[in-house]
Amino acid sequence: MKILMICTEKLPVPPVLGGAIQTYISGNLPYLSKFHEITVLGISEPSLPNQETIDGVHYVRVPGQILEIYREGVIKYLESTSFDLIHIFNRPRLVLPVRKVAPEAKITLSMHNDMFNPDKISPEEATAALEEVSNIVTVSDYVGNVIRNLYPQATAKITTIYSGVDTEQFLPGYHPKMQKIRNEIRQEHGLENKTVIMFAGRLSHNKGVDRLIRALPELSKKFKDLAVVVVGSSWFSEDNVTDYVAYVRAMTKKLTIPVVTTGFVSPSVIQNWFAAADLFVCTSQWNEPLARVHYEAMAAGLPILTTARGGNPEVIQLNENGLVVENPENPIGFVEKITEILSDKSKMKNMGIKGRELAVSLYKWDRVASEILGVWGDAIHTSSSSVPETLTDIYVEQEIIKDLVSADSIEAKPTDTKSNNKQKSTLEKKVEAKPTDTKSNNKQKSTLEKKVEAKPTDTKSNNKQKSTLEKKVEAKPTDTKSNYKQKSTLEKKVEAEVKQEPIIELDNKPEKEIENQGIKDKSKTHSVRDMIKESLRESVRKTIIEQMIIDSNEVSTEDSISNLIRELKRRRNIE
Amino acid sequence: MDHPIIEPWEADDLTHEFYVPDYIERIAQDVLESYDLSVNSIQVITTKPDKGGAIWKLETTSGPKSLKLLHRRPTRSMFSLGAQEYLVKVQDARVPAIVKTKDEKDYVEAGGKLWFVAEWIEPLEPVTKDLEGAKHLCYALGEFHRLSKGYEPPQQSEVASRLHKWPSSYEKMIIKMDWFRNIANVYHELPASTHLLNVVDRFEEQARNSLTRLNQSSYSELIKKGNAFWGLVHQDYGWSNGQMGSNGMWIIDLDGVAFDLPLRDLRKLISGTMADLYRWDVNWVREMIKSYHESNPLTAELYEILMIDLSLPNEFYKNIKEVVYEPELFLNDQTTQLIQTIVDTDQTKWPVLKEIEDDWRGRE
Numbered sequence: 001m002k003i004l005m006i007c008t009e010k011l012p013v014p015p016v017l018g019g020a021i022q023t024y025i026s027g028n029l030p031y032l033s034k035f036h037e038i039t040v041l042g043i044s045e046p047s048l049p050n051q052e053t054i055d056g057v058h059y060v061r062v063p064g065q066i067l068e069i070y071r072e073g074v075i076k077y078l079e080s081t082s083f084d085l086i087h088i089f090n091r092p093r094l095v096l097p098v099r100k101v102a103p104e105a106k107i108t109l110s111m112h113n114d115m116f117n118p119d120k121i122s123p124e125e126a127t128a129a130l131e132e133v134s135n136i137v138t139v140s141d142y143v144g145n146v147i148r149n150l151y152p153q154a155t156a157k158i159t160t161i162y163s164g165v166d167t168e169q170f171l172p173g174y175h176p177k178m179q180k181i182r183n184e185i186r187q188e189h190g191l192e193n194k195t196v197i198m199f200a201g202r203l204s205h206n207k208g209v210d211r212l213i214r215a216l217p218e219l220s221k222k223f224k225d226l227a228v229v230v231v232g233s234s235w236f237s238e239d240n241v242t243d244y245v246a247y248v249r250a251m252t253k254k255l256t257i258p259v260v261t262t263g264f265v266s267p268s269v270i271q272n273w274f275a276a277a278d279l280f281v282c283t284s285q286w287n288e289p290l291a292r293v294h295y296e297a298m299a300a301g302l303p304i305l306t307t308a309r310g311g312n313p314e315v316i317q318l319n320e321n322g323l324v325v326e327n328p329e330n331p332i333g334f335v336e337k338i339t340e341i342l343s344d345k346s347k348m349k350n351m352g353i354k355g356r357e358l359a360v361s362l363y364k365w366d367r368v369a370s371e372i373l374g375v376w377g378d379a380i381h382t383s384s385s386s387v388p389e390t391l392t393d394i395y396v397e398q399e400i401i402k403d404l405v406s407a408d409s410i411e412a413k414p415t416d417t418k419s420n421n422k423q424k425s426t427l428e429k430k431v432e433a434k435p436t437d438t439k440s441n442n443k444q445k446s447t448l449e450k451k452v453e454a455k456p457t458d459t460k461s462n463n464k465q466k467s468t469l470e471k472k473v474e475a476k477p478t479d480t481k482s483n484y485k486q487k488s489t490l491e492k493k494v495e496a497e498v499k500q501e502p503i504i505e506l507d508n509k510p511e512k513e514i515e516n517q518g519i520k521d522k523s524k525t526h527s528v529r530d531m532i533k534e535s536l537r538e539s540v541r542k543t544i545i546e547q548m549i550i551d552s553n554e555v556s557t558e559d560s561i562s563n564l565i566r567e568l569k570r571r572r573n574i575e
Numbered sequence: 576m577d578h579p580i581i582e583p584w585e586a587d588d589l590t591h592e593f594y595v596p597d598y599i600e601r602i603a604q605d606v607l608e609s610y611d612l613s614v615n616s617i618q619v620i621t622t623k624p625d626k627g628g629a630i631w632k633l634e635t636t637s638g639p640k641s642l643k644l645l646h647r648r649p650t651r652s653m654f655s656l657g658a659q660e661y662l663v664k665v666q667d668a669r670v671p672a673i674v675k676t677k678d679e680k681d682y683v684e685a686g687g688k689l690w691f692v693a694e695w696i697e698p699l700e701p702v703t704k705d706l707e708g709a710k711h712l713c714y715a716l717g718e719f720h721r722l723s724k725g726y727e728p729p730q731q732s733e734v735a736s737r738l739h740k741w742p743s744s745y746e747k748m749i750i751k752m753d754w755f756r757n758i759a760n761v762y763h764e765l766p767a768s769t770h771l772l773n774v775v776d777r778f779e780e781q782a783r784n785s786l787t788r789l790n791q792s793s794y795s796e797l798i799k800k801g802n803a804f805w806g807l808v809h810q811d812y813g814w815s816n817g818q819m820g821s822n823g824m825w826i827i828d829l830d831g832v833a834f835d836l837p838l839r840d841l842r843k844l845i846s847g848t849m850a851d852l853y854r855w856d857v858n859w860v861r862e863m864i865k866s867y868h869e870s871n872p873l874t875a876e877l878y879e880i881l882m883i884d885l886s887l888p889n890e891f892y893k894n895i896k897e898v899v900y901e902p903e904l905f906l907n908d909q910t911t912q913l914i915q916t917i918v919d920t921d922q923t924k925w926p927v928l929k930e931i932e933d934d935w936r937g938r939e
Contacts, residue, residue: 066650066733119739205750214757246899247754254761 001084001380003036004105006098008090009070012045012061018267020292021089021112024139024163024368031369033057036376041077043070071097078102085376088133092121095129096564103571106379110137113289116147123150128565130154131572134379137161137372140290140311159375162315164368165295167360170271172301172352178275185276189260194227195342198277198302200270200293201284203232203245208283208307208328210248215334216257223342226257231273233264274300279341279348282306285328290314299359303351305337315363319347321355578602581644581686586624593619595629599686603631603642606683606690609676612637627688632695639695640674644688645830652689652830653732656681658723658807659693659829666722669715669825671696696825699818706859709848710866712817713841715824716809717870720837724806735833738798738805745786748892752779755895758902765906770914771895778888778921785887792883793876794836802834812840813847838877841867842884850890853920855927861934878935885928891917 007013008021015022025040032038033056040057043064044050050061062073071094078086078101085106088094092115095107109129116126130136135157138144144158173182186192201207209230219226241249252259265273274280280297282304290311297304298315304322306312316322323341325333341348584596595603607614613636620641622629628646632639645652660681662668671693673681682691702708728734737744752775759771797805809816810831817826845863849855864881867873873881894913898905 066648068731068733069650205747210754210757241900243751243754243896243899247758250758250899250902251761 001036001376002039002082003032003085003087003376004039004041004078004081004083005087006074006089006091006094007040007042009043009064009067011043012048012064013040013042013059014048015267016045016047020163021110023267023292024110024112025089027164027166027365028369028372029057030055031366032372035373039081039083041074067091067093074098075101085379087372087376090115092116092126092129095132096125096561096568099132099568100564106376106382107133108135108137108375108379109133110139111143111147112139113143114146114287116150118150122561124565125561126151127153128568130157132568133157134382135159135375137375138289139163140314142287142311142314143289146287159371161368161371161375162363163290163292163295164363164365165292165299165359167299167356167364170274170296170299170359172356173275173277174301175275178272181272182275185272189229190258191227191229191260191276193225194258195223195225195279196227196229196277197279197281197338198229198231198273198297199281199283200231200273200296201282201291203230203248204242205244206284206286206288207232208285210244210251211283211285211328211331212281212334213248213251213255213259214331215338216255216259218331218335219338220255220257222339228257228259229273229277230259230261231265231270232262271296271300274302277302279338280304281334281338282312283328283334284309284312286310288312295359295363298355298363301352301356303341303348304355305334305341315358317354317358319351321351321358578605578686581627581688583627583646584624586622590624593622594624595619595622599629599644602686603644603690606685607633607642607692609678609680609683610674610692611677612640612674612692617642633692639697640692641671641695642690642692643830644690646688647830648733649684649687649689650731650733651735652682654728654735655830655832656689656691657729657732658726658832661726662719662722662829665725668719668722669820669823670719670829671825671827696820696827699820699825699827701814702817702819702824704814704851706862708814709844709859709863711819711824712812712814712844713863713866714870715817715826716812716840716844717837717867718824719809719812719826720806720840721871722806723832725803726807726834727803734802736802737808737833737835737839738802741789741794741836742786745782745789745887748887749779749782749786751892751896752782755898758898759906762902762906765903766908767906767910767914770911771898771906774891774914774918778891781886781888782892785883788883788886789880792879794880797836797876797880805834805836807832808835808837808840810840813844836877836880837871838881838884842881842889846885846889849924850920853916855920855923857927857930860927861931864931864934873935875935875938878938882928882932885924888921890920 005025007025011017011019011022013022014026022042029038029040038057039060041060041062044061048059048061052059060077062070062077064070064073074094075097078098082102083105085108086098086102087108087110088098089110090112092109092111095109098105099107115121121129130151130153136144136147136154136159138147138158138160139162141160144160147158148155171178173179186194186196197212199209199212201209203209209232212228216226216228252261262273274296277300280293280300280302282291282293282297284291284307287310294304294306294312294315298321304316306316306322306324307328308324308326309328313324316324318324323337325337327333341351579598581599581602584594584599586594603617607617612633614633615636616634618632620630620632623646626646627644629644631642633642645655647655656673659670660673662670663672674692674694675681676683682689684690702711755771756775756779759768759775762768763772809826809829810833811828812826816828817824819825841864845860848859848863852859864873864878891914894917895910898910
């Protein structure tokens with residue numbers, strides 16, 4: 001398929017300036033681009049060209065910072081280029097304008113925080129936008145639940161896909177690759193023989209590092225070797241110090257415990273600070289969607305202390321990989337829980353090991369990407385009554401991806417999990433539910449099953465059958481179970497051994513390179529796309545839509561949202 | 576024309592009040608090239624070095640004008656300029672008209688900022704610092720709010736709205752009270768720390784009560800009417816930005832206008848004026864509100880929100896929030912005095928608010 005991913009107007013992709021959404025997109029692209037022809041539309045940045053193609057992914061950059069300006073660039077771009085699916089990140093306010101210029105495309109929306117709240121988007125526009133999207137991906141159950149509470153009608157479209165982390169970039173301090181770096185950083189900053197508590201995040205009231213600072217005098221009475229590292233920008237800046245940074249600086253000045261402040265650390269080297277630390281503390285006071293730092297800390301083998309706010313506790317298995325402060329407003333909570341962790345060194349160590357295990361088994365980008373592929377498949381499939389016959393091939397593709405995703409996800413869950421944990425069971429339920437979901441509400445399925453009899457799980461171990469299948473359904477990506485997990489350099493090396501091996505067995509060897517072979521199949525996705533185009537060209541539906549656009553352009557003199565809503569409603573009725 | 580990006584500049588003992596860096600002066604000259612004006616003299620009137628803004632007065636053959644370098648983001652400035660144009664052209668309000676460039680634009684973009692030329696209103700006199708003057712200000716403010724209704728910002732501009740932000744700004748005040756307390760505790764040895772600790776609980780409690788009342792009020796219903804319904808607030812209104820001209824009160828310096836309920840400007844004017852008096856005076860407060868009401872009628876619901884906003888510890892917060900920057904310098908004997916004055920003035924506030932709380936009862 002031809003897919004457009006639209007980033008937010010705030011930061012550029014690749015994440016040269018950081019940013020959770022930017023990191024998320026970049027983390028997934030290597031996997032997604034094996035299946036689809038992908039364009040990433042983001043904001044311009046002096047250090048990056050306005051157009052480029054890297055590793056098969058096309059990047060287009062238009063002016064941003066302000067949503068209004070960015071929106072204009074997005075629309076202009078879409079007027080000249082069409083896509084099968086448009087994946088919009090965290091900007092529900094882009095949905096209607098995008099729909100107007102891309103009447104045929106499926107729209108998937110990713111939600112990374114509470115952008116559906118009434119102060120961010122009017123209920124009228126939100127309702128209309130929700131109707132236009134095929135599905136909504138959220139980074140935590142928390143984010144999904146907020147949308148559900150506001151707009152119950154969206155419930156069926158919402159899926160949580162937990163984010164991921166590069167477990168080769170973020171490694172524990174004891175890992176051979178990191179030992180030297182760990183020692184150097186600790187030496188350079190006077191942290192030798194210290195127990196290093198690390199915070200990473202914006203310096204803001206919401207992120208709450210002041211609560212950690214205020215917990216330190218009490219902690220210093222119990223532990224003599226403590227030090228704190230605050231990784232976050234704006235600490236040093238003189239001109240634009242916020243009241244909050246000034247406050248935290250004033251509070252830190254009087255401490256006896258050393259506090260190392262790093263200022264802005266480039267995302268490409270931030271793993272070094274994780275490797276240098278001993279305990280990760282997230283102090284968030286607000287209902288945070290689910291901060292990326294949790295995944296990074298897990299991958300770096302750090303025990304985690306986080307707060308019972310928003311989605312953060314969803315990735316903590318109590319006493320397994322960390323603890324949760326229930327009432328983070330009061331610094332006492334941090335005193336108590338940090339004491340609990342630091343007092344039992346073997347438990348502390350085990351939490352770190354468990355965190356690393358979870359990162360490798362549950363939170364790698366390939367798992368995220370496979371779930372996104374599944375969602376895209378769903379989106380294309382929801383193409384309502386007017387799906388042309390030839391589109392069934394795309395359905396086959398989607399089915400296979402689904403099986404692949406669900407099989408892998410189930411296998412990938414840690415086998416040793418004692419399920420006294422809410423989050424874990426949610427995740428498990430979700431992945432387990434997938435195969436059933438795909439089978440249930442689908443009319444077309446039986447027809448399709450006939451067409452591709454040799455489908456799903458048994459393809460896993462039977463390559464012969466698979467290739468028969470491939471011939472039969474030309475347009476789908478081929479090597480079903482493994483082709484989203486690949487690195488071309490390793491292809492030849494691991495081909496033989498990997499081909500027949502269920503993915504989980506690799507995943508269970510945490511530190512081993514886990515790479516599978518795959519097949520580049522751009523030409524085939526192209527042909528799917530062409531078929532869609534062709535069939536749509538012939539379909540009456542398109543003619544109607546085109547006429548509608550011409551009509552509405554004549555009617556609406558401006559792009560005001562209410563006009564858009566009216567127009568889209570009209571369009572819908574005619575369909 | 577290529578220009579360097581305009582940045583804030585250092586203002587120190589070596590620079591005078593009206594110092595503007597040379598490169599900005601040069602940009603100003605270039606900007607004036609875009610106008611069909613014959614300029615006889617140009618003179619800096621005011622500067623904002625910390626933000627990177629300035630105002631010049633121009634004497635031209637077609638009369639005095641002002642040239643402004645707006646320090647905000649260009650898209651934000653477009654919002655304000657659109658408002659100024661709307662008020663003059665559509666509503667015939669007494670705010671300075673924007674002078675168009677040679678190609679009929681409202682502004683020039685140079686050095687990464689917006690510049691514009693407007694009429695320099697003469698004569699313009701500050702109103703007297705008495706109740707009569709205060710009433711003039713309030714009436715003119717009401718008029719400004721009323722005329723700004725219906726404004727639709729240009730497509731390109733950033734929509735500035737505070738309509739939804741009231742609860743979070745109240746919460747912020749409560750949060751910062753805790754900062755003041757924590758700093759006073761950590762710097763307990765400084766002269767003003769004890770005094771600050773003695774009163775901070777009281778003011779925090781006041782802010783909490785205000786927030787509770789706001790949440791119980793009709794605020795959440797009122798804001799549903801939307802930006803254009805309520806119109807703009809000035810955000811920097813007072814004795815210098817509202818002045819008397821030959822044909823009535825003029826309102827100037829519209830750069831910070833934003834959509835909001837039309838109450839914070841009035842609240843600031845009232846509480847600031849009471850602080851200047853060192854006591855709350857029921858007659859002044861009533862008369863000021865009445866003058867405002869004459870030009871922009873307040874409903875009972877809006878009146879309640881005004882009462883709630885007045886109940887915030889506005890003056891304490893405004894004066895103490897500096898403490899986070901350099902506590903060692905701030906928490907001195909002078910601040911002890913300041914805290915005492917604020918507490919004394921605050922004690923006269925509550926009987927006044929009590930007395931006027933039902934003034935709007937029964938009105939629509």
